[in-house]
Amino acid sequence: MAVYTPLAAEDLAALIDAYDVGALVSAKGIAEGVSNSNWLVETAGADGAGARFILTMYERRIDLGELPFFLGLLDYLSARGCPVPRTIHDRDGNASRDLAGKTVALIEFLPGISVDRPTAAQARSVGAALAGVHLAARDFPLSRANALGIAASHAALARCGAASLEGIAAGLSEAITRAAALRDRWPETLPRSVCHTDLFPDNVLMRGERVAGMIDFYFACNEAMAYDLAVTHAAWSFARDGSAFHADVGRALVEGYESVRPLTAPERRALPLLAEGACLRFVASRAEDWLEGPPGALVERKDPMAFMRRLHFYAGAGEDPFHA
Ligand SMILES: Nc1ncnc2c1ncn2[C@@H]1O[C@H](COP(=O)(O)OP(=O)(O)OP(=O)(O)O)[C@@H](O)[C@H]1O
Ligand SMILES: N[C@@H](CCO)C(=O)O
Numbered sequence: 312m313a314v315y316t317p318l319a320a321e322d323l324a325a326l327i328d329a330y331d332v333g334a335l336v337s338a339k340g341i342a343e344g345v346s347n348s349n350w351l352v353e354t355a356g357a358d359g360a361g362a363r364f365i366l367t368m369y370e371r372r373i374d375l376g377e378l379p380f381f382l383g384l385l386d387y388l389s390a391r392g393c394p395v396p397r398t399i400h401d402r403d404g405n406a407s408r409d410l411a412g413k414t415v416a417l418i419e420f421l422p423g424i425s426v427d428r429p430t431a432a433q434a435r436s437v438g439a440a441l442a443g444v445h446l447a448a449r450d451f452p453l454s455r456a457n458a459l460g461i462a463a464s465h466a467a468l469a470r471c472g473a474a475s476l477e478g479i480a481a482g483l484s485e486a487i488t489r490a491a492a493l494r495d496r497w498p499e500t501l502p503r504s505v506c507h508t509d510l511f512p513d514n515v516l517m518r519g520e521r522v523a524g525m526i527d528f529y530f531a532c533n534e535a536m537a538y539d540l541a542v543t544h545a546a547w548s549f550a551r552d553g554s555a556f557h558a559d560v561g562r563a564l565v566e567g568y569e570s571v572r573p574l575t576a577p578e579r580r581a582l583p584l585l586a587e588g589a590c591l592r593f594v595a596s597r598a599e600d601w602l603e604g605p606p607g608a609l610v611e612r613k614d615p616m617a618f619m620r621r622l623h624f625y626a627g628a629g630e631d632p633f634h635a
Contacts, residue, residue, distance in 0.1 A: 314340035363420035421524030423516025431563035438567025448505035465490035506539035541585035553620030590622035
């Protein structure tokens with residue numbers, strides 16, 4: 312359960328009073344997510360008609376100095392028509408506040424569900440929404456470097472060490488040499504924007520085939536847009552364990568993306584390599600998390616091999632997995 316810090320009802324009510332959203336009606340801890348504590352908060356609403364919000368308490372992983380980038384990005388994208396929740400500012404205009412010694416933000420609630428088995432039609436919508444974010448974010452005034460690029464992934468895997476990686480699963484240490492080789496061939500001149508870089512199905516709220524919300528922008532950074540598409544392709548187009556590629560879903564995702572922002576020829580050529588790099592980013596972070604051990608017994612460890620299987624698929628794909 313991702314509520315790491317218990318909150319007294321009185322403290323929560325006092326917090327909500329600092330915003331123009333009406334009085335607190337209820338608050339429930341949200342089980343999903345592992346990085347932060349999240350509550351679904353219901354208030355009377357500024358107009359008395361009722362309103363819902365997500366209250367996020369930043370617990371770990373996030374450098375608080377980067378919050379203006381993350382929260383500002385939500386507001387920037389939402390103001391430009393992207394399905395992204397906006398940050399609710401308090402009466403003094405602050406996007407975040409302190410509560411129980413931690414930093415919290417109140418975020419617009421967007422109704423929708425995260426799908427487990429995406430359809431091609433849903434993937435097409437996600438591709439289009441991702442391209443919309445890339446176009447809308449191009450002039451976002453703040454910037455943030457990608458802390459999990461190919462060089463960082465290689466360094467993280469090397470830190471884990473071949474023996475420990477083999478201890479997780481046979482064949483996993485191959486990721487170190489793969490990452491070194493990719494790092495040396497990595498394209499550096501592809502068109503960039505602010506990218507989500509973690510747009511897995513659990514970070515998209517769907518209403519039927521429509522994208523109602525894109526959430527969890529805490530890995531967002533300035534990156535090659537085609538890399539973000541490659542991450543999303545790897546996240547959406549396979550069985551969860553990476554054992555099967557769903558060609559219709561993968562191609563629909565790219566088709567949806569290109570319906571809003573056509574790829575350049577260099578981007579198209581780079582996609583297989585970018586997808587291999589995307590897989591290694593998740594192999595690396597999952598392997599590190601695995602070896603560090605979960606902070607609590609209830610947090611499920613994610614299998615790095617699920618992304619090694621995807622990596623092998625991209626490296627050996629005979630047919631173009633991105634285009635029909
Ligand atoms: N703006 C929102 N509108 C509706 N539901 C939301 C919103 N933001 C978060 N949620 C819900 O809260 C859950 C947890 O949020 P999130 O995935 O951001 O948690 P986290 O711990 O910050 O991230 P991580 O997935 O990296 O562990 C989501 O799965 C979703 O159900
Ligand atoms: N979405 C990532 C977790 C965030 O790094 C994964 O599935 O490994």
